[in-house]
Every structure is written in structure tokens, then in C-alpha cells.
Amino acid sequence: MELPDLKMPEKEKKILEAAITVISEKGFSASSTSEIARLAGVAEGTIFRYFKTKKDILRGILIHLVNIVGEPLILDSFKKVLFNENHKDLRSVIKALLKERFDLMEEIYPMLRIVVTEALYHEDIRKILYEKIISKALGIFKLFREEMVAKGLMDKDIDPLVASRSIYGNLVGFFVYRKFIGPLIDVEDFDQDLDHVVDIILYGIAARPR
Amino acid sequence: MELPDLKMPEKEKKILEAAITVISEKGFSASSTSEIARLAGVAEGTIFRYFKTKKDILRGILIHLVNIVGEPLILDSFKKVLFNENHKDLRSVIKALLKERFDLMEEIYPMLRIVVTEALYHEDIRKILYEKIISKALGIFKLFREEMVAKGLMDKDIDPLVASRSIYGNLVGFFVYRKFIGPLIDVEDFDQDLDHVVDIILYGIAARPR
């Protein structure tokens, strides 16, 4: 996990990167500051110059995800994909969205795993994630839906919250399947699989009136 | 978390129950055998009569989920809901399915949280889950789809894997939303929300040809 060039001392960045790697592999409690220090190439004491406690390292990762990765990477690219003028129909937008989100999840996967795990156990982290990322993404999607409804491409009866929950639910199901089950068995070609997901998101599982 | 009556010494059951409670609250590494022993009402040394190491307690929980909870609770009730003769249309099956799965997830939530966390970090656990539960559930769903296709209620072009991934993706999105985001903000009435999810699963987010 390499972090973008930040206004941050060299060593602090090294420590944060090492921490993301180690914690993502073993989980927070099972990771030791000594291992993080070793991987970061600093003395163990140095960690505590930058992070008062071990817990603060975790907080640092979360802050990083929210402030540094959250805004530009998660939300900006979300907007960019949704409102890209090149898309002519809903299908192409959704497909581009799924593709782009999938790649993003792969890219920030170590950080993601840490934050998901911690969010499972700590309400305060869920709150921060909701306020800083989820609620904002929902707002963006709402605008997108209005545009689509205006163009007659989405059903105006459908709750935007439910719709985006569905898109994300399908995305996560797809991601988990490809990432976790894929290595265990033979799976379908990625792009074909993705097309199926788009189909389902757009038209559901029921028989289609044609 | 109370376990069903098993062919298992009283004390071992007590320890397993206590372990599920403690580990679900703090995570595996952050839980101590002393706390598990205290909650189980046994001496610390007693734990190690039934589980060679702390890690074996975790394995015990997983085995329990797979063997004891997996077959009767997860798969049998899945079958029961899907093939219940009382359902006249797909909508009622899917809604019953979501409702039943939601309640099940709530019921076994402590165990679920442990297993999800561990599955995030260990491939061997993912493999066991896939072989013992997921692949079986997919098989069941395949049969169900064939029945539905025969009745003209589901589209035969749709991959059953993709369809069940979609159902589960929507279910998980719904569950996470109700469980984790619900307490943070005002959310819609449960049953109404559920109906929306069923709609989306059945017909997707696109504009509907009428």
C-alpha cells in the first residue's frame, strides 16, 4: 500500500504504509508495533513520536481513508463517472460505475479491509464513515437519479436510497465473489459476469415483459 | 448466544457460548481466555481441557456454525421458504425469503460477525464456508430457479448465480443499512423498506416498460 505524496514527514508516511500492510493482513489487535516498525524501517520508539498510542495509528488510517482517499478518490471519481457526458444510456453509466468502483476497491483493498473490520465492531467509526462518505455519496446519487428520471431512463417511483443500496449490494456481492470465491473455483469471464450484474441491477430477476 | 442442545459436555457448551459472546464483542485477538472463562463460569484451565489452544475455540465456533447451524438453520429453512407451496408468485417468495434471512442474520449475528471477520482474513475459512454452505445454497437456488422459469416467473436467460448474488447483495445492503446506519439516522418503516427491496430485486432500477 503506497500512499500518495502528502504533506507528511517521510517517516510518518512510511509508518502509515507499513501499518496498513500489517494490520490489513492480521487485523489490528493481532498486529504488533514492533512488526510495523520493522516493516517501516524505523525504530519502534519512532512510531510513538508520530502516533501517541497504537490506537492512534488506526485512527490515522481511518483519517487517511476519509480525508485523503475519501474526497478525491471515492467521491470525485463517483461524480465523474455518473455525470460523464459520453454515456448515452443508463446501462453504460452503471457498467462504467461498477468497473470503476471495482478497481477502486481493489486499489484500496488493504485499507478497506481494515476499515470494514473496525466498522463491524465500533459504532463511532460507522458514524464517521456515514457522515463523511456514505451520506455524501447518497446525495450525489440522488442528483444523478433526478437527471436519469428526467431523461426517462430511471423509474421515478424508485427510492434513490434503495436503488443505490441495490447497486452497492450487487457490487459488493460481485466483488466478494470475484475476490474470495474466484480463487477457489473456476469462474466466468470477468466482463461477461459484469454484464450480467448490470442486467440484474437494471431489470431485476423476474421474467421480463418483452 | 445460546446454543441448541448438543452432544457436548455441559462445560464445553458453556465455554463456546461465552466465547461467541466475548469474541463477537471485541474480536478474537482482543478477547482473553480469562474473560471467556469468567463468563462461562469455569476456571481458566478448564478451557484448555476442551480446546487445546485459544485458536481452537475459534475453530470450534466455525465448526459449530458450519455443522450445527449451517445445515438445519441456514440451508433447511432456505429450502423451506423457497419451496413453500403457499407462495403464489415470485414476489411473495422473495419477500418471505428476505424476511426469513434477515431474522436469521439477527439471530445468529454474534456468530456471524465472528465468521465474517475471520473469513475476511483467512482463506481456509472462506473455503470451508464456500464448500459447506455457499455452494450448497447456490445448488438449492438453482433448483428453485428452474421451477420459477418453468412457471414463467423468472427469466431463463438470467444466471442463477448472478441472481442469488443479487438477492444476497441486496439483503446484505438492507441488513447493514438497518443495523448499522438505522441507529444513526431516521429511517423508513421496515416493511415498506423491505417492499422496496423486493421491487428492486424483481424489476431493477431502470424505467419500466408498462
Place this chain on the structure above:
Amino acid sequence: MELPDLKMPEKEKKILEAAITVISEKGFSASSTSEIARLAGVAEGTIFRYFKTKKDILRGILIHLVNIVGEPLILDSFKKVLFNENHKDLRSVIKALLKERFDLMEEIYPMLRIVVTEALYHEDIRKILYEKIISKALGIFKLFREEMVAKGLMDKDIDPLVASRSIYGNLVGFFVYRKFIGPLIDVEDFDQDLDHVVDIILYGIAARPR
């Protein structure tokens, strides 16, 4: 420092004895639990079965001084000396008192040094010492003075508090001199020196009307 036989696990007693020795030699902060463990002949972890934190060891020593040593050793023997029927005059009581207190201070010197040092820095310890020992000793001395005044051996105008402060002040000055300055230079014979102290306590430093 060997503690009397107490209702206390063998190991706890060993730890407390070792702690008194080590802490008395280096002071609390400069003493390490590892050294205490080594001297006590137990594993370092064992210390923390009996004392939750290092600070609790100090508290244990203080409690020991107050409860175990305080009542029987400090106060009872104080009473015994003061009200011993064998003494015919004030001089013999005071001399016996000084002798007995001096020996007691020597005996419990390691513990004393710890408690004095800590009392210098912590008001809560001073409070406990005052309530559990000093105020009680003052009460005992008050009774003694009444008896002496009744016998015409002490001046009724003299405040018992000031009188006992004087006795203790002289005693401490004597103790410090013998213990700390004695080893540095040639000092007077102990008994002769003690007689001088008694003289001063009884009649002061001014010219005596004869």
C-alpha cells in the same frame, strides 16, 4: 525486611518483603518490578496476580505499615512504655520511650524510609498517616500527660501537642544524627548522648534556676 506471619499467601509476602527492600534502597520510581520479582524469587508476571499495578505494591506497603505495624507495633508499644507502672519519674519514662522508639525506627527503617519519602510527595498518604497513626498517638500522649500533670511531674500549661512534637522532634534529630551523621564522624557514646537528649526534652536549653 521480614514481615510477621500474616494471613497472606506465601508468594505475596515474599513479593512485599522484596519490594520493601528494593524500594527502600532506590526509591519507588527507580525500582523496577523485574528487580522486585528477581529478589522475591518469582516470575515478573506473578507480581501482577497479587498487585494489579506497581502503584498497588506501594499501597500494599503503606497498608501494611498502617494496619499491621501501626496498631500493634507503633501504638501498643507506645502505650505500654508510657503507662508502665515501673517508671517512678518522668525521666525514666522519657528515656525508655526514646530508647524503645529508636529501636522501633531501626527495625522498620526500610519501610519507614519508603513511607517518609512518599509522604513528602503525596498528600493522600500524609492524610492516611495522620488519621491512622499520628492522631491516635497524640491521643495516647494526651492521656499520659494528664497522668503526669496529676502527679505534678509535667507542667499543666504545656500543650500536649507541642510537648509530643518536641519529643518526636528531638527523637528524629537524634535518630538522624546517629544514623546518618554518626557513620561520618566520631560520635559520643549512645547512652550518654541519649541522656543528654532526655535532659533537653525535660528541662530545655536555658540556664536552669537551681
Place this chain on the structure above:
Amino acid sequence: MELPDLKMPEKEKKILEAAITVISEKGFSASSTSEIARLAGVAEGTIFRYFKTKKDILRGILIHLVNIVGEPLILDSFKKVLFNENHKDLRSVIKALLKERFDLMEEIYPMLRIVVTEALYHEDIRKILYEKIISKALGIFKLFREEMVAKGLMDKDIDPLVASRSIYGNLVGFFVYRKFIGPLIDVEDFDQDLDHVVDIILYGIAARPR
């Protein structure tokens, strides 16, 4: 604690003052060089330009007490009070002495607490204190006693050492009582209390022949 203007770099003085404050509050071992540096307003590394090790700071404080405070403050004012021509009788000298010493002890209390604590634990410090201050003070007192004996105001049989030990013992008892026990309970008016101490020092606790 502000030190008099010394032939000493500004920074060294600042460090020494800060050290006295910090060490007096927490004790030597519990004080950290980083806190001393912060309070002194210098970088942590700067401390080690002036004091090779942390221990040397303590030595610096002691040296300061002995060389700088010892001669002018402790001994000169002692002489001044004892041989002040204005005193007509022993009572007024002793009272003035006690008052002056009490104030001095209050003034240099932070330094005093440090030195007393260290003297309790280290013979070499006791030796320095004895040679540089105590023995000199005893010499001064001896001269004073000769004068008093000549004037018929003090008993020539009384050992000057014992007498000054008694005066200091009473003074310390008085100081400890006012400083440490005073805040815990209601105590007598200071001046009245002081008069009682003078009485006891001069005439002792025995019944007075009138």
C-alpha cells in the same frame, strides 16, 4: 523557584530552575528531561549541553544548594540572627531564629524537598551536606552558646550539639506540622504556636520549679 543572578549562562539557569520545579513535584526518577526542557523553554538536546546526564542535573541542584544558597542564605543569615545585638534575652533570639529558619525553609522548600529525598538515599550527599553546611552551622552555634553561657543565659553543662539538635528537631517538627498536618485539620494560630515551641525549647516539658 527563581535562582539569584549567577555566573551561569541564561539557559543553564533556566534549566536548573525548571528542574527544581519539576523534580520537587514528582521526584527525580519520575521526572523526565523532556518535561524539564519544556518548562525551561529549551530543546531537549540543549539540556545535555549543560548537563552531561540527567543525574548531573541533580548534582547541579545540590551544588547550587551548597555553594550558592548554603553560604549566604543558610549560614550568613543564621549568624546574623544569632549575633544580632538587638536581642536582649535568649527567648527573643530563639524566637527570631525559629521564625527566620521557618521562612527560609518555606522559601527554598522545592530545593529542600529534593535534597532531603536524595539525602535519604545517598550517603555521598549526606556527607557533602554535613561538611558544607551542618558542621559549619554547628560551629556557629557553638560560638553563640559560649556567648550565652558567658551571659548566664544558657546552661554550660549542655552540649551545644544536643542543644542545636533540639532546636532543629523542634523546628522541623513545627515545620512539618504546619506544612503537612496544618492543611488537614484546624490548627492553632501560628504566632501562639511558635511561642509554645520557644517555651519548650527553653524550658522543656517537665514541671517547672517556680
Place this chain on the structure above:
DNA sequence: TATGAATGAGAATTCATTCAT
């Protein structure tokens, strides 16, 4: 001269595991 980042040895504390009772 002054700085403060970096160090690493050592501190207190926790905890899974063992074993005598």
C-alpha cells in the same frame, strides 16, 4: 550553540498455557 528527530534499551503489564493439587 541550539535543535529536535531518531534511537533502542528497558519499563509495566497482559495473557495463553502448564501443571501440581
Place this chain on the structure above:
DNA sequence: GATGAATGAATTCTCATTCAT
């Protein structure tokens, strides 16, 4: 079988000291 005292390795964290700037 059951206990829980004892262990000691490992953990987080502190801090005096060094040294490049």
C-alpha cells in the same frame, strides 16, 4: 475432571541520550 496459581514471552509505551543539521 476441574482448578487456579504460576509462568515468561511478548506487548505497548517511555525516555535519556545522540547526532546531523
